[in-house]
Amino acid sequence: MTPRERRNLRNGLIFIAPWIIGFLIFVAYPLVASFFYSLCDYSVLRPPVYIGGLNYQEMAQDPVFWKSLGNTVYFTVLFLPLSTLVAIALALLLNTGVRGMAIYRTIFFLPSLTPLVALGILWMWMLNGEYGVINHVLNTLLKPLGVQAPAWLQSITWSKPAIVLMSLWGVGHAMVIYLAALQDIPVQLYEAAELDGARAWSKIRHITLPLLSPAIFFNVTMGIITAMQVFALPYVISSGEGGPARSTMFYSMYLYHTAFRYLRMGYACAMAWFLFIVIITLTLIFHRISRRHLHYGQ
């Protein structure tokens, strides 16, 4: 290393030091500490007591743990494909050259800016089993069939689909990414396909989707990570209880209960580590599967 290089390295390190120090104190240390606490019984006020793998052992036999994990997987499996479909469909529609497009784009993006708590309260009224606007429409449609619309948030069967429905309001961010990706697709590809006699569906299937694949990959990966941590919406609509009968008790909510209601930080840390491993495994699997289907422009 020449003296100049050494000086540059030193200066570089000094400039980045605030970040490194912040990272060490606020991210790296808590991360390591949380793993240690996951092996302890720890309630914040008393020094932690080392109990080995007891927390992990208990997790394996805790029905609420499995119930909340099941609920979360149910939500993810239903939400991810739906949100991807809706976001891509919206992006395709908003990519056509209709007049006043900027206004439509804004309108479809707006719901993503609504705070989650406001969104939850609004939807609680819309999904009200007796007076809600959604059931009003549904009941009018279903009347000839002699069926009544479900009580949504009061129903053990329908509470999770209701949350998926609410969450679909937040697809705006993914939609914008798809829209940007759509505009990157060179027009000459479509022109060439048209010369060869391709119809609209063929163009989507063979040009749009393959060239959109990096954006899909990014959005789905981020989707897995956020869906597995769903918290605010179910917390608001069930007043933090995850009812009825734990049908909206999601993993992050149970983790929060364990930490701040039962004051069991050790168990909560163990749960956090388990979730971390689940998410990273899912992401890696998805990465593996999709590698063959990724097409970059070049």
Added chain:
Amino acid sequence: MLPMSRFIATIGGHKPPISLALLASVGVLICFSACDFLIPEPQDEYVNGRLRVTYWEKWTGVEGQAIRNVVDRFNASQDRIFVDLITTSQIDRKTLVAIAGGEPPDIVGLWNQAIPPYAEKGALMPLRPFMEKAGMSESDFIDVFIVMNKYKGELYGLPTTPATCSLHWNKKLFREAGLDPERPPRTLAELDEMAQKLTKYDANGNIVQLGFSPAEPNWWPYAWSAWFGGRLWDGHNITFDTPENLATLQWIKSYADRYGVDRLRRFRSGASGQFASPQNPFFTGKIAMILQGVWMANFISQYAPDLEWGAAPFPTAVPGLDYVTVAQCDSISIPVGSRHPDEAFEFIQFLYQQKEIEQLNIDQWKFSPLKNVSPDFVARHPNPNIKLFMDLGSSPNAYCLPDLLIFYEYSDEITPAIDKIMNGLDTPEHLVKHVQNQVSKKWARVQQVVEKREAAQQETRP
């Protein structure tokens, strides 16, 4: 555009840019790594020459103003101490973090459920020594409100605003159903019967008016068995799998059976208006009878001033067992780590003068935790039924939460069990066993950890 290095050089005067960056980085470094040494030793704070004592309290609105008045009167009477009242949301969590961080308030207003878990973790100071010094006695207080502030026999909080609950009924709906509006049900069987007469359906068979349901509003799901003479804990073991608790769940199931799971669910979905709003189903006359607390009168006066209502002890299933209620209270405590516990207790002593504590409770529509009550207290009180709630508080059958460390976990098993019954998903016979099993496991775990903790402590002690 000005290049970055030049820009830095400009703001750094004539010195070369690097020295400024160095200086800044080193400064940040010192701040981060040496922050422990930089935090000054905590010092007493004075307001106009008076010692500042901090008091965290959860109340807001009318209730917040009521305690602020007491604090103001205390401060006006003092030349040494200044109590600084700070309204704090999520007070239990914030206090926990503050105690762990070594900077707690001097006084904290929790509630009785928080006392056992906080006391077990050594977060609250025992109050007996302070009381002895001040000449106060536990026997001045209504027994049940002292019991719920104890953990393993030691007193960690004093009750500020006690509450009990009772049957509230809508007299107008009684009259419409052909019942005597002045005669509430006296047995549980009578309640069930009256509930049926008070329930109305529309042409589609949907419930438009409900007489009573254990699921509405179901604020004390863990306590229903008290009206059957049941208990959740005997002081050593979890006792959920008992005939009394089974009878309780069977009674709850009888409502799901009689009115129909789907119909009740639809009714609930339409009637679940916000509690503190004119849409509260009891205020709108959608529900004729409910179990609610002493505070209900206040909300009725705000949101449904024309409602004709009465209050009576909620009827029991066991002959001879009467005046059963759930008793609970807000508590006042001194956290461990408080730097001015003596001054803190001076305020507490001031608060428990008969005049002050009665005014606080009149302002909050509750009743005094002291046995001794001023002759005009009932007459001055805005709740016309306050005497009933006071009698319920002094009743030997007033039920308070067990001083059980895993109470929240216990109650979080009971709530979904009742949900399952009301949704027709499980049987009472299976659920008593299930809850007993789950909670016993948790209890065994707690004891195991306590043993480990004690063993670890003995190791560190030579």
